[in-house]
Amino acid sequence: MTRSFSVQAGGILDSFIMQLAEEGSKPGMISFATGLPDSSLFDLEGLAGSAREIVLRSGKEILQYGSTAGYYPLRERLAGYCRRKLGFDASPENIILTNGSQECFDLVGRLFLNRGDLMAVENPGYLGAKQCFSAYGPRFKGVDIGPGGIDVPGLEALVKEGAALFYSIPNHQNPSGYSYSDQVRRETASIISGSDCVLVEDDAYGELGFSGRAGRTMKSMAPDNIIFTGSFSKILSPAMRIGWMAVPGWMAGQAVKTLEASSLQPGTLCQAIAEDYLSKTDYGAYVRRLRKVYRGKMEIFTDLMEDYLKDYVTWNIPDGGMFIWMKSPEGTDAMRIYRSCIEKGLAVMPGEPFHISGGKNTIRLNFATPSEEQMRAGMKILRSACQESDPRAKSGL
Ligand SMILES: Cc1ncc(COP(=O)(O)O)c(C=O)c1O
Incomplete structure (x- = not known):
């Protein structure tokens, strides 16, 4: 049968991740490419205890259909967290739980995008979210992002x-590791609050600041125009697929109805397990441990970069999250480094697919997933690939 796909399906952006998954899954391949958390940090005993407890204690209700907005006690917990830790007012009615925060993006696209609408995204920006929004046919335009955050006048022009x-x-940020300064947060919130533009504030890595949260939430400064999204993927486990969003009151009813139309409800069983787990865990101590482990891994990774790569490339030292943004000299093509790494047994993520424009000389590296041994072996490969692609080496400089 030859049927063409819908315009909507045909418009979905390539993510590059499929290509990488295929090339990067060869046996023995080391990966600095993915956005996976370190699986040695998953609390197997604790989660198994909560799963057993929930199914045996309240399985008759928990295994049944539940509410579209998700498991109420977890929504209550998150509303309290918004008030106490994130600085904005929220009740459980403002909190919607989803199957991963990826489903929040889909819901936002469904709620607010008409085909051809202008949509501002960070340049570079997270590919998974852009792929999700692309199903609704927006015209993406980029707002450049650097070490202190976005180019505020660039955003202002797009909002106008x-x-x-x-x-x-x-x-x-994914992919760059950059965080917005306090001033950029304030200016961004002020531009958005006087406009018809809705801002999505994705906090996927917000809890993973090495010295605590990197700054105030923009949602606390312009609550009516901002949807705040969170995820347990990098904290508890991505397979549990627990994302959440805090939406302004004026949006909540339509958002829940729209979500009901696409998925009836999220996976409340995992939400109940997470709620039981969180109710028995010292969350502050738990998150501090994650931060400490990831900071330690980042330091080992960047020390190795210093040993192996400093003659060829530059990079940032992130203050949280999972990523390092590497730049080869201006005018070089990082795709060559990527291809050479793949041939030699290392997967890295080229930066260009994250961009609306530019970024040919960039590569995203994940320091959170590899072991120290893998970091060392991978770094040797990366050095050799950078050496081969370095124009100065060829011209004898
Ligand atoms: C910035 C960012 N937002 C959202 C997500 C998706 O997370 P989830 O597993 O909650 O769908 C990711 C995943 O890597 C991410 O990097």
């Missing part, structure tokens, strides 16, 4: 041009 949405990651 009528951008329907702006998707942002103010803390330890």
Whole structure:
């Protein structure tokens, strides 16, 4: 049968991740490419205890259909967390639980994007979210991001041009690891609050700041125009697929109805397990441990970069999250480094697919997943690939 796919399906962006998954899954391949958390940090005993407890204690209700907005006690917990830790007011009615925060992005696209609408995204920006929004056919335009955050006048111009949405990651951004300064947060919130543009504040890495949270939430400064999204993927486990969003009151009813139309409800069983687990865990101590482990891994990784790569490339030292943003000399093509690494047994993530424009000389590296041994072996490969692609080496400089 030859049937063409819908315009909507045909418009979905390539993620590059499929290609990488295929090439990067060869036996023995080391990976600095993914966004996976370190699986040695999963609390197997604790989660198994909560799973057993929940199914045996309240399985008759928990295994049944539940509410579209998700498991109420976890929504209550998250509303309290918004008030106490994130600085904005929320009740359980403002909190919607989803199957991963990826489903939040899909819901936002469904709620606010008409085909051809202008949508502002960070340049570079998180590919998974752009892929999700692309199903709704927006015209993406980029707002450049650097070490202190976004180019605020660039955002202002797009908001004036009528951008329907702006998707942002103010803390330890994927892919760059950059965080917004306090001033950029304030200016961004002020531009958005006087406009018809809805801002999505994605906090996927917000809890993983090495010295605590990187700054105030923009949601606390412009609550009516901002959807705040969170995820347990990098904290508890990505397979549990627990994402959440805090939405303004005016949006909540339509958001829940729209979500019901696409998925009826999220996976409340995992949500109940997470709630039981969190109720028995010293969350502050738990998160401090994650931060400590990831800071330690980042330091080992960047020390190795210093040993192996300093003659060829530059990079940032992140203050949280999972990523390091590497740049080869201006004018070089990082795709060559990527291809050479793949041939030699290392997967890295080229930076260009994260961009609306530019970024040919960039590569994203994940320091959170590899072991120290893998870091060392991978770094040797990366050095050799950088050496081969370095124009100065060829010209004898
Ligand atoms: C910035 C960012 N947002 C959202 C997600 C998706 O998370 P989830 O597993 O909650 O769908 C990721 C996953 O890597 C991410 O990097």
